[in-house]
Amino acid sequence: MADSERAEEMQENYQRNRKLQEQLHKVRNQVVGPFEIFRFADILDIILMILGLLASLVNGACLPVMSLILGEMSDNLLGGCLVKTNTTNYRNCTQSQEKLNEDMIVLTLYYVGIGVTALVFGYVQISFWVMTAARQTKRIRKEFFHSILAQDISWFDGCDIGELNTRMTDDINKINDGIGDKIALLFQNMSTFSIGLAIGLVKGWKLTLVTLSTSPLIITSAAMFSRIVISLTSKELNAYSKAGAVAEEVLSSIRTVVAFGAQEKEIQRYTHNLKDAKDVGIKKTIASKLSLGAVYFFMNGTYGLTFWYGTSLILSGEPGYTIGTVLAVSCV
Incomplete structure (x- = not known):
């Protein structure tokens, strides 16, 4: 009778542990949405994120506006002195020195103002997002620890206890890195692209469309390597x-390990797991650097295409195209 009861109890424990393993597997493979990750934010965190978001948009607008002013400065320095070869008629190049100095001083002040704006709002965007990321990850650690303490004792039979400490540190640090300054840089780049695209379409739509022709290559390479890096x-x-x-x-249990002389065996176990982590880390580093190299390769190639086609439009006499137009469109 006792043996049958013991067998039933062992069968129940086996079924319970099996269910726990299935639940843990589902949780580990569960994908969290982009907004769900911010569910631990309070009112102050939301305010900091909104202010950081606005600062990111303003800071992102500085680069295309700076390129626009740089184009105006280039046009003023040239003074419309594009003339045909073997021509002695320079009437279009007459520009008073005083007028040129006044225009350049005004544009330089604009340039300095944009630099100060980028400095202030760049500091605000990074500091606010890093601050709110630290506050939210601190709250996540507390909730994670409380959740572990609130589990039934049978829950610990289906998971490795030593793994929980690593999960509470390394995994949450990854969350901190993901919702910190990287979010600010994401919105900054989105603002730079949107405003740069608008300026490019207004200043020279033909050159802008040619510049955008390489964007599928940049997006495809970045997306492909991003999936690889996430998996690794x-x-x-x-x-x-x-x-x-x-x-x-x-x-x-160091005393037990020393008593049985199992130091070398445990060192080999630890080294084996570290070797797996090292190999995956090397692959991840190679993939991330290849991704960065591919993106910069296509970006620099896009700059070369923009300057080449822009020069062709200027030399062919296309109306509205100057050196300043090419510089303004290059920010796209």
Whole structure:
């Protein structure tokens, strides 16, 4: 009778542990939405994020406006002195020195003003987003710790206890990196592209369309490598969590390990998990740098295409195209 009851109890424990493993597998593979990750933000965090977002948009607008002013400065310095070869008629190049100095001083002041604006709003966008990221991740750590303490004792049979400490540090640090200054830079780049595109279409739509022809290459390369880096980052975190679980297990029972002379065996276990993390980390670094190199390659190629086609439009006498137009469109 006792044996049958014990067998039933073991069967129940087995079924319960199996269900817990399935739940843990589903949770680990669950994808969190872009807005759901900010559910731990309070009123102050929302205010900081809104102010940081506005500062990012203003800071992002500085680069295309700066390119526009740089184009105006270039046109003023040239003074419309584009003449045909073997021509002695320079009437279009007559511009008073005083007028040129006045225009250049005004444009220089604009340039300085844009620089000060970028300095102030750049500091605001980074500091506010980093501040709210630190506040939210601190709250996430508290909720995670409280959630662990509130679990039933059978829940710990289906997970590695030593892995929880690593999850609470490394994984949450990844969240901190993801919702910190990177969000500010994302909105800054979106603002730069939107305003630069508007300026380019107004100043020279033909040159702008040619410049945008390479954007699918940039987007495709960035998206492809981004998926690879995300996958490798997940594998790296799992490897480090396993290594942390081994270290936690050994240190918590160090006397038993020394008594049985199992130091070398535990070192090999720990080294094996670290080797997996190192290999994945190397692959992730290579993938991220290849992604960055591909993006910069296509971007610099786009600049070359813009200056080449812009020069062709100027030499062909296309109305409205000057050196300043090419410089203004290049910010797209």
